[in-house]
Structures are given as C-alpha cells and as structure tokens.
Amino acid sequence: xxxxxxxLLSIALxxxxxxxYLGISIGELLPRGTGVQIVQQFAAAALSxxxxxxxxxxxxxxxxxxxxxxxxxxxxLALPLSVIASSSFWSESGVxxxxxxxxxxxxxxxxxxxxxxxxxxxxxxxxxxxxxxxVIAIAIPYAGTLAKVFSDIIxxxxxKAEGALHSIGASRWQKFFFGRLPQAIPDIxxxxxxxxxxxxxxxxxxGFFGFPTLGYYIKLEFDNLNYAKxxxxxxxxxxxxxxxxxxxxxxxxRFVA
Amino acid sequence: MxxxxxxxxxxxxxxxxxxxxxxxxLGVIATTWAWMFSDITFADLFTEQRLKNWNRFWTKDVxxxxxxxxxxxxxxxxxxxxxxxxxxxxxxxxxxxFIAGVSGLLLSFGAxxxxxxxxxSRFSSVIRIICIVxxxxxxxxxxxxxxxxxxxxxxPAILALAIHNAGILGRxxxxxxxxxxxxxxxxxxxxxxxxxxxxTNAVFPMGISRYLLYFFYRFETxxxxxxxxxxxxxxxxxxxxxxxxAHNDYDKMLLLICLGAVLVFIADVISDVARxxxx
Numbered sequence: 001x002x003x004x005x006x007x008l009l010s011i012a013l014x015x016x017x018x019x020x021y022l023g024i025s026i027g028e029l030l031p032r033g034t035g036v037q038i039v040q041q042f043a044a045a046a047l048s049x050x051x052x053x054x055x056x057x058x059x060x061x062x063x064x065x066x067x068x069x070x071x072x073x074x075x076x077l078a079l080p081l082s083v084i085a086s087s088s089f090w091s092e093s094g095v096x097x098x099x100x101x102x103x104x105x106x107x108x109x110x111x112x113x114x115x116x117x118x119x120x121x122x123x124x125x126x127x128x129x130x131x132x133x134x135v136i137a138i139a140i141p142y143a144g145t146l147a148k149v150f151s152d153i154i155x156x157x158x159x160k161a162e163g164a165l166h167s168i169g170a171s172r173w174q175k176f177f178f179g180r181l182p183q184a185i186p187d188i189x190x191x192x193x194x195x196x197x198x199x200x201x202x203x204x205x206x207g208f209f210g211f212p213t214l215g216y217y218i219k220l221e222f223d224n225l226n227y228a229k230x231x232x233x234x235x236x237x238x239x240x241x242x243x244x245x246x247x248x249x250x251x252x253x254r255f256v257a
Numbered sequence: 258m259x260x261x262x263x264x265x266x267x268x269x270x271x272x273x274x275x276x277x278x279x280x281x282x283l284g285v286i287a288t289t290w291a292w293m294f295s296d297i298t299f300a301d302l303f304t305e306q307r308l309k310n311w312n313r314f315w316t317k318d319v320x321x322x323x324x325x326x327x328x329x330x331x332x333x334x335x336x337x338x339x340x341x342x343x344x345x346x347x348x349x350x351x352x353x354x355f356i357a358g359v360s361g362l363l364l365s366f367g368a369x370x371x372x373x374x375x376x377x378s379r380f381s382s383v384i385r386i387i388c389i390v391x392x393x394x395x396x397x398x399x400x401x402x403x404x405x406x407x408x409x410x411x412x413p414a415i416l417a418l419a420i421h422n423a424g425i426l427g428r429x430x431x432x433x434x435x436x437x438x439x440x441x442x443x444x445x446x447x448x449x450x451x452x453x454x455x456x457t458n459a460v461f462p463m464g465i466s467r468y469l470l471y472f473f474y475r476f477e478t479x480x481x482x483x484x485x486x487x488x489x490x491x492x493x494x495x496x497x498x499x500x501x502x503a504h505n506d507y508d509k510m511l512l513l514i515c516l517g518a519v520l521v522f523i524a525d526v527i528s529d530v531a532r533x534x535x536x
Contacts, residue, residue: 003534003535004465004466004469004535006534007469007531007534007535008465008469010531011355011358011472012355014351015351015352015355017348017351018347018348018349018351018352018355019348019352021344021345021348022345022348022349022352022411024410024411024412024415028407028410028412029407029412031406031407035405035406035407035408038405038406039406042402042405064287065290065291065295065297066291066297068287068288068290068291069288069291069292069295069297072288072291072292109522109525110518113481113517113518113519113521113522113525114514114517114518114521115481115482115484115485115517115521117397117485117488117495118484118485118495118498118514118517121488121498121499121502121510121514122510122511122514125314125318125502125507125510126310126311126314126315127302127307127310127311127314128306128307128310130301130302130307131295131296131297131298131301132297132298132299132301132302135297201395202395204395204398205395205397205398208397208401208488215397215398218398218401219401222401222402222405234394234398237393237394237395237398238390238393238394241393242389242390242393245389245393250276251276251277251280254274254276254277
C-alpha cells in the first residue's frame with residue numbers, strides 16, 4: 001500500500017471514529033420544531049435587510065480600527081522575532097545562538113497556538129473590557145503566525161545576492177541585511193496584507209464578547225429576533241471581506257512579480 | 258556614463274504602481290488614525306485599577322486550590338473535564354475537515370477554469386463565487402446562526418467549520434486542477450474519455466497528493482477554530498472555558514487555555530507527519 005493510500009485510509013477511519021465518539025447522527029440535520037420556524041423566518045428576512053445606517057457605519061469603523069491597530073502591532077512584534085527565528089540569520093553562529101533561536105521559535109509557537117478569542121477571554125478576565133485588550137488579543141496570535149511565516153520566507157529567499165556580497169567581502173550582517181532581507185520584503189508585505197483580511201474577521205467576531213464591532217450587533221439583533229437587521233450586518237461583513245480580498249488580489253498581482 | 262548617472266537610470270527604471278502607492282498612503286493614514294485618534298491606547302493598560310486586577314489575577318485567581326499538590330489537582334481536573342474537552346474538540350474538527358475535504362474535492366473540479374487546456378465546466382465562475390461566499394463568513398458567526406437551528410449538538414460547530422473550509426479547499430483544489438500537466442489529460446480527451454472518466458481516472462489520481470497537503474494545512478486551522486466554537490454552548494474546549502469563567506474558576510480557565518494550546522500543537526504534529534508521508 002502506498003503512503004498516499006495509507007493517509008487516505010487513516011483519514012476515513014479517524015473520521016468514522018470521531019463521528020461515533022461524538023454520538024451524533026445524520027438524522028439530526030433535519031431541523032425540527034422551532035428550528036424549522038427559525039429557518040423560515042430567517043430565510044424570509046434575507047431579501048429585505050433593514051439597515052440602521054449610523055449603527056452599521058460605527059460598527060464597521062470600529063471593526064476596521066481594531067484590525068488596523070492589531071495588524072500593525074503584530075507586524076512590529078513579528079519583524080524582529082522572525083529575524084531571530086530564521087536559521088539564515090544564525091548561519092555562522094555557535095550553539096548558544098541556536099538555543100536562543102529555538103527558545104524564540106517555541107515562544108512564537110505558543111503565541112499562535114492559543115486562539116485570539118481565548119487570548120481575549122484571558123485578557124478580559126485579567127484586565128477588564130478595554131479596546132486595547134481587544135487589540136492585544138488579536139495581535140498576539142497574529143504576531144506568532146506572521147513571525148513564523150516571515151522567517152520561512154527569509155530562509156527560502158535566493159542565495160544569489162548573498163553570494164555576490166560574500167565575494168566582495170561583506171560581513172555576515174551585511175550579507176543578511178542587504179543580501180537576504182530585501183528580497184523577502186515583497187512576500188512579507190503581501191502576506192501581512194493577507195493577514196489583515198483575517199484580522200478583519202477576527203475583529204468582527206470579538207464583538208460577541210462585548211466589543212462594539214460587527215459581531216456585537218449580529219448577536220444583539222439575532223437574540224432580539226430582528227432577523228432583517230441581522231442580515232444587514234451579515235451583508236456588510238460579507239461585503240467588507242470580499243472587497244478587501246479583491247483589493248488584496250489586485251495588489252499582490254502588482255507586488256509579487 | 259558616470260556611476261551616478263547609471264544609478265540614477267536604475268532608479269528611474271524601478272517598478273512603480275499607483276495601487277501600491279495608494280495603499281501605502283492609505284495604510285499610513287489608517288494606522289495613524291487607529292493609534293493616535295481613537296480610544297485605543299496603551300495608557301489604558303496602566304491605570305491603577307487595571308494594574309490591581311492584573312496583579313490579583315496572576316497572584317491569586319489563577320493559583321489552583323490544591324491541598325494534595327499540583328499533580329493530584331491536575332489529575333482530578335483532567336478526568337473531570339480535561340480529556341472530554343480535548344477529545345470532543347478533536348472529534349469535531351476531524352468530522353468537519355472530512356466533510357469539508359469531500360465537498361471541496363467536488364467543488365474543485367467545477368472551480369477549475371481550465372482542465373489541461375480543455376474547455377472548463379460551464380459553471381466554473383458560479384462555483385468560484387460560491388467558494389468565495391462560503392469562506393467569507395467567519396466560522397464563529399456561522400456556528401452562532403446554525404446553533405439556533407440545530408440546538409446544542411455538535412452539528413452547528415461541525416457544519417460551520419465544514420462550510421468555511423469547503424470554500425477554501427474548493428478554491429485551492431481548483432488551482433491544483435488548473436496546474437495539472439495537460440498532456441495526459443489531452444490525450445485521454447482525444448481518445449474520447451468522458452468528463453467524468455477524466456475526473457476519476459486522471460484528475461483525481463494526479464491531483465490528490467497536492468490536495469491532501471492543503472487538506473492537512475486546513476486541518477490545523479480547523480482544530481484551532483474548533484477549540485473556541487464551544488464558547489457558543491457546543492461541547493468543545495471553549496464551552497468549559499466559558500463555564501469556568503462564569504464560576505470565577507480562573508485556575509481551571511487557564512488550564513483549559515493551556516490544553517487548547519497543547520491540542521493545536523498536537524494537530525500541527527499530526528499534519529506535519531502526514532505531509533512528510535505525502536511528499
């Protein structure tokens with residue numbers, strides 16, 4: 001049996017085991033009782049969204065604001081971390097430096113393995129509700145992800161420029177900062193922009209925890225059974241994500257040749 | 258030509274794009290606005306009340322009340338809810354990624370704009386739009402809406418993760434199909450193979466390895482998201498986090514957050530091993 005077949009078989013078996021463990025059945029997917037009513041009412045409201053323009057604009061603005069603040073903070077933290085975490089930066093160093101690199105890499109892994117909403121819960125419990133806790137909650141895992149990907153980009157960039165600098169007698173720092181890093185910049189920026197899209201989504205969701213972003217109003221209006229208003233916020237969320245995604249696609253096309 | 262002139266000429270010939278410049282200006286304005294002219298300020302971290310909260314949280318709230326020592330406490334907590342939280346979260350994400358993987362596979366045949374230089378399916382642009390819409394809605398919002406319909410079973414979380422990831426895998430799979438070598442596909446087509454024959458006998462075996470790489474990459478994210486979907490009331494890790502917080506059991510809450518990190522780490526390892534096997 002090939003490795004591929006083995007992997008496919010494991011996926012199938014693991015899924016079956018997980019399905020049985022959860023004790024769910026496919027029959028439950030047919031909504032019953034109040035579920036049917038909710039589906040009908042909710043679907044009926046889709047075509048007549050009811051907008052409170054002022055609230056929508058405010059929610060949109062706060063969502064963008066948190067995302068911008070979080071991604072810039074994450075980027076600032078990630079850049080130095082990624083340099084320290086990259087293997088090419090330490091190529092000619094001794095064991096102590098590699099221990100440092102390993103510590104930083106584990107730190108980065110820890111930052112991103114806790115979800116931003118869990119960071120939010122932690123910060124809310126430790127400090128209370130404040131815009132800065134929302135921003136930090138998004139920024140920590142995002143800094144971890146950015147740092148990891150940035151360090152991979154730096155390590156994967158071409159050796160040509162570095163070799164040329166080496167042959168004219170550049171020091172190792174000069175080789176790294178003038179030979180390697182500049183090549184990585186377009187990819188680094190384009191990935192950071194992609195993460196900004198994700199930050200917008202995360203920022204919207206933080207609303208479920210009381211921050212005044214789009215998620216806050218979606219939860220509020222849904223709990224009040226104002227489905228027409230829920231749709232308005234959903235459409236705005238959808239439009240925001242799709243517009244930024246299209247923009248980012250256009251930008252990347254010009255950026256990464 | 259002097260060296261200065263040569264440098265000048267190189268500078269003149271540099272790549273320029275209006276969109277990139279516009280984005281830089283927009284970025285600077287947005288960053289300035291977010292940090293200088295809004296309610297987001299680091300000073301807020303250092304008010305007396307917050308520092309007091311912060312100190313109490315780390316020196317009192319999160320310290321477990323463990324008369325028999327920490328490891329005994331840890332054992333109790335794990336058997337009371339820890340293992341349950343871990344297994345439920347993992348199971349939810351496995352079922353979800355399985356559904357997403359299968360639906361994404363089907364979507365990707367349709368989403369490809371060209372299959373080995375042959376005519377794509379007529380619906381490819383429609384399917385691509387479906388993929389974009391499917392993944393534009395965050396999982397958390399989807400799960401919230403589905404919860405009202407299906408009640409507090411695991412399904413809302415599973416479906417939310419499955420829908421979002423099916424959209425992503427559909428688009429990525431579409432790209433895999435587009436990048437397949439065209440020769441074998443064209444010769445099969447010339448021999449008169451039907452579209453479904455092409456899909457099952459050529460596109461699938463050639464593309465599945467690459468598709469599985471994306472599949473495992475999405476599995477990691479899926480586990481990460483599954484940890485928090487429980488916060489809506491579905492039994493996954495997040496559910497216990499919210500419970501612990503509601504009872505001011507901050508020691509348990511911190512333990513659960515750490516368990517979440519461990520789980521994501523395990524998923525990373527699983528997906529790394531699988532990707533190594535596939536390469």
